[in-house]
Amino acid sequence: MCGIASRRKADELIANGEVSVNGAIVTELGTIVHPGRDRVFYSGKEVAAVDAPVYLVMNKPRDTITTSNDERGRTTVMDILHARKRVYPIGRLDRNTTGVLLFTNDGEFAHRLMHPKYQIPKAYLVTCAEVVTREHLEELRTGVRLDRVKTAPAEVLVIPGGKGKEVGITIHEGMNRQVRRMFEVLGYDVRKLDRVAYGPITKEGLPRGASRALTPQEVRRLKSMAGIEEE
Numbered sequence: 001m002c003g004i005a006s007r008r009k010a011d012e013l014i015a016n017g018e019v020s021v022n023g024a025i026v027t028e029l030g031t032i033v034h035p036g037r038d039r040v041f042y043s044g045k046e047v048a049a050v051d052a053p054v055y056l057v058m059n060k061p062r063d064t065i066t067t068s069n070d071e072r073g074r075t076t077v078m079d080i081l082h083a084r085k086r087v088y089p090i091g092r093l094d095r096n097t098t099g100v101l102l103f104t105n106d107g108e109f110a111h112r113l114m115h116p117k118y119q120i121p122k123a124y125l126v127t128c129a130e131v132v133t134r135e136h137l138e139e140l141r142t143g144v145r146l147d148r149v150k151t152a153p154a155e156v157l158v159i160p161g162g163k164g165k166e167v168g169i170t171i172h173e174g175m176n177r178q179v180r181r182m183f184e185v186l187g188y189d190v191r192k193l194d195r196v197a198y199g200p201i202t203k204e205g206l207p208r209g210a211s212r213a214l215t216p217q218e219v220r221r222l223k224s225m226a227g228i229e230e231e
């Protein structure tokens, strides 16, 4: 809870004699300390419990920037979040991309969710100005070249009733502006981009611009997808 290590890793640090309490090395696991009264040191530095973790989801509207502070005074996602605790966005959505954006103050959680190793699926609804051809749908599926990197296989489907211009795409990586660039290199003009899901988290029931806390079950599912053990 001090932002140093996972629970298991903390046990190792303690057992290795790397942690002291009130000036004495403590190697016994389960030793009780009282925050604010006992002084705990690791690696020569005093540690303190950080805030209780917070996990939020926003249905991001258009024309908002995913940053904490915009020098040019444009509206940021933090301006409309109204969080009581200090949190930050997990990854980013472009200014005019809408949909699911997660926030937390849990550094390990954010890091793991964004790490390519865990391949958290992110689903987008793309609205193009043109009808997307069958050949291009296949290319999006197998991978397109962005600069020198080929994108990993993606799930792609045409949205019924979308006149062939609306495509659902699920990617498992997160290169910069990846979805827009995938369509742009194939010659399409992306009119709208909406993230409909981040792993199991959707924006169902959440109006544009609104946010809510994730349920404990949602947090558990995300943690398990990101290989984080629950205590």
Ligand code: URA
Binding pocket: 092, 093, 094, 095, 097, 176, 177, 178, 179, 180, 181, 193
């Ligand atoms: N891909 C994009 O191109 N933009 C986003 O905002 C998210 C994914």
